[in-house]
Amino acid sequence: xxxxxDICRIQVRxxxxxxMKRMWHGAYVSYFEDGRESFGRHYPGxxxxxxxxxxxxxxxxxxxIKYYAPLCMNDVAIIHTYYIxxxxxxxxxxxxxxxxxxxxxxxEGDSIQLFxxxxxxxxxxxxxxxxxxxxxxx
Amino acid sequence: xxxxxDICRIQVRxxxxxxMKRMWHGAYVSYFEDGRESFGRHYPGxxxxxxxxxxxxxxxxxxxIKYYAPLCMNDVAIIHTYYIxxxxxxxxxxxxxxxxxxxxxxxEGDSIQLFxxxxxxxxxxxxxxxxxxxxxxx
Amino acid sequence: xxxxxDICRIQVRxxxxxxMKRMWHGAYVSYFEDGRESFGRHYPGxxxxxxxxxxxxxxxxxxxIKYYAPLCMNDVAIIHTYYIxxxxxxxxxxxxxxxxxxxxxxxEGDSIQLFxxxxxxxxxxxxxxxxxxxxxxx
Amino acid sequence: xxxxxDICRIQVRxxxxxxMKRMWHGAYVSYFEDGRESFGRHYPGxxxxxxxxxxxxxxxxxxxIKYYAPLCMNDVAIIHTYYIxxxxxxxxxxxxxxxxxxxxxxxEGDSIQLFxxxxxxxxxxxxxxxxxxxxxxx
Numbered sequence: 001x002x003x004x005x006d007i008c009r010i011q012v013r014x015x016x017x018x019x020m021k022r023m024w025h026g027a028y029v030s031y032f033e034d035g036r037e038s039f040g041r042h043y044p045g046x047x048x049x050x051x052x053x054x055x056x057x058x059x060x061x062x063x064x065i066k067y068y069a070p071l072c073m074n075d076v077a078i079i080h081t082y083y084i085x086x087x088x089x090x091x092x093x094x095x096x097x098x099x100x101x102x103x104x105x106x107x108e109g110d111s112i113q114l115f116x117x118x119x120x121x122x123x124x125x126x127x128x129x130x131x132x133x134x135x136x137x138x
Numbered sequence: 139x140x141x142x143x144d145i146c147r148i149q150v151r152x153x154x155x156x157x158m159k160r161m162w163h164g165a166y167v168s169y170f171e172d173g174r175e176s177f178g179r180h181y182p183g184x185x186x187x188x189x190x191x192x193x194x195x196x197x198x199x200x201x202x203i204k205y206y207a208p209l210c211m212n213d214v215a216i217i218h219t220y221y222i223x224x225x226x227x228x229x230x231x232x233x234x235x236x237x238x239x240x241x242x243x244x245x246e247g248d249s250i251q252l253f254x255x256x257x258x259x260x261x262x263x264x265x266x267x268x269x270x271x272x273x274x275x276x
Numbered sequence: 277x278x279x280x281x282d283i284c285r286i287q288v289r290x291x292x293x294x295x296m297k298r299m300w301h302g303a304y305v306s307y308f309e310d311g312r313e314s315f316g317r318h319y320p321g322x323x324x325x326x327x328x329x330x331x332x333x334x335x336x337x338x339x340x341i342k343y344y345a346p347l348c349m350n351d352v353a354i355i356h357t358y359y360i361x362x363x364x365x366x367x368x369x370x371x372x373x374x375x376x377x378x379x380x381x382x383x384e385g386d387s388i389q390l391f392x393x394x395x396x397x398x399x400x401x402x403x404x405x406x407x408x409x410x411x412x413x414x
Numbered sequence: 415x416x417x418x419x420d421i422c423r424i425q426v427r428x429x430x431x432x433x434m435k436r437m438w439h440g441a442y443v444s445y446f447e448d449g450r451e452s453f454g455r456h457y458p459g460x461x462x463x464x465x466x467x468x469x470x471x472x473x474x475x476x477x478x479i480k481y482y483a484p485l486c487m488n489d490v491a492i493i494h495t496y497y498i499x500x501x502x503x504x505x506x507x508x509x510x511x512x513x514x515x516x517x518x519x520x521x522e523g524d525s526i527q528l529f530x531x532x533x534x535x536x537x538x539x540x541x542x543x544x545x546x547x548x549x550x551x552x
Contacts, residue, residue: 017156017157018156019152020335026306030302033429049488059296060343060389062343064339064340065339074462108396135414149313151310152309152324160473163477185348186433197434199481201477201481203478205474205476208473212324290432290433294431295431349433
């Protein structure tokens, strides 16, 4: 099974810098999401549009972030997003965020998403679109 | 026609403070929205739930903000939201935001919302739920 | 050693609701921070103002969130923030977020903050203001 | 006097989409700011770093946004930022935001920033760094 990874690049925004002159720690959640969306554009089939069409969404279930070094004004973040295959009806990603200027690892994280059907019920079976995606890319 | 006004109170959040140690100017947009939502709870009938039921939404068309004095860490904002009656299919509000500690006027603003139907088309007639609301409160 | 806990109440904002009509999962980071700030107002001495005066800040080092049930439009969140005492130069909190209308536990989380001095260096000794606070409240 | 303009490109984020499945109207404030920052990187000398070095900041004084058409999930925004020269100690920009896919004009806006010195006092004289910048680019 090959490793599936995406890399994207985000300019830190003024509005994300807090009064300690560092990127606010909550902004990393958006960066992970930017990473997932970029991943979804490179490996299509599990993006928001696919979910919407199937009526099956994948809300966040578990999110873990470790902060090692700050991102500051004018920094550019390089986001590495790794798909982690786990059996069952779940979607797992690992993230690494680097500061572009000196390649420092600023943050690392993990997320687990579960699937809910169009009635909002948790699904225990793997949705069809996700199965199709797994057969194509794994 | 009586003046319709709501007053609400919001604690400034750490994440809203920017690197100049003032509330970021974009955060005032949320405060105006907090004002409108509080207004809608006091004068029910034009809130988000009513719009959703009718399938008629009121997206923002025009927003104007004037900044006079900063809100800072630990400040509390007092938001005054005034309904401004204008003829036609539009929803107008005026806002004043005060710093609670010394009653300074920090910002003032105006917004215009228009109505779109369930096909996303701009409406030229006043929606029924808004007519009903006007008859009740104006 | 007595348990130290704060409870606060936050109205969910329209701008926090995502396209799945649930509160965006990243907004919970602000709610935990709201919880910490409310805690700091009830048990003064480790708030932002104290940190600024001492020149010693406490950036986030580790954040973990578990999502159980959604918060939606017009919901009110009840945030329970628990101080967790751990030896050493660190600040630990546990959080529980409930939906006010039916008392459902929507999310739970943990955070670890470390201390950095005015040169941005990680501190291994407990800062004076934090020692004073611990003597007062623990 | 030549016209000074910058164009930048921003991918709409999932967290910016509201429950009406459009970009939340408040997110446009960040897009204008992204426009100004991109402008500042192309015409250096009035960026945040210059302000910080001089101890003279330029907080927002007046912001006006007109909304014509929505930006939605997966859209890319093209931001045009125009420097508008006005005499005196003020910084004026005009903005146009287009949807990349079909070149629709989605929003337009204007902003005025004033200058405050290191004591937080409003300046009536044009700051040195801004004079230098004007001599270079106008």
